[in-house]
Amino acid sequence: MGTVSNIGFPSVFRVPLDSQQALSKQMKNKSSCCFMVPPNHNYSIRPSPIRCNKLSESGIEENPTTTSTSKRPSKNKDRMEEYNIAMKRMMRNPYEYHHDLGMNYTLITDNLIVGSQPQKPEDIDHLKKEEGVAYILNLQQDKDVEYWGVDLQSIIRRCRELEISHTRRPAKDFDPDSLRNGLPKAVSSLDWAFSEGKGRVYVHCTAGLGRAPAAAIAYLFWFCDMNVSPKPSPYL
Known part of the structure; x- marks a missing residue:
């Protein structure tokens, strides 16, 4: 997963006052963090290996529903290049999204997964069977999906x-x-999902490199006391 500091952290947490008050009220009603971690637990993001759909020998995702073998890869390549250029320009993010490799994700905590967009119903089967996902939070706009x-x-x-x-x-x-304006509602949805306790939560945007990590960090910051302040360099 890419670092979300490139999109304005920690200032991204400066939400409107009424939203802060609502979140504070929710937190006061919490007896403990939903992840049931021990006191004084030092949160750290623990990446797991990136999971991808089955690849052919050429490295391209096998998709039996594809109707065109000549034009679609070219169009997808053009879309990826445009998207990655925009991401690097707007987010100053060196990471790239490879749509043709299928869905990818990382296990952040025992109950929280952050990743890219599911591309087909089979991806949902994978999340249910392999990861025990019971809740999906989608941060995409309609035009993202259509693109x-x-x-x-x-x-x-x-x-x-x-x-x-x-x-x-x-x-x-x-x-x-x-993103900043939408975080309170996104985090509230995550809090509800965790309170249900039915399984893991999968939060995604398009590439899993901006909006989804931001929502996950905001939840850990607001509800689980995660420290987002940068550590001082030992060399200074």
């Missing part, structure tokens, strides 16, 4: 069939102000 040609409705239907709660809290990509 990549993802059939979101089929994904939502599969979530319903597998009894996975699917919630959307759209935020504009590459826009710190939109």
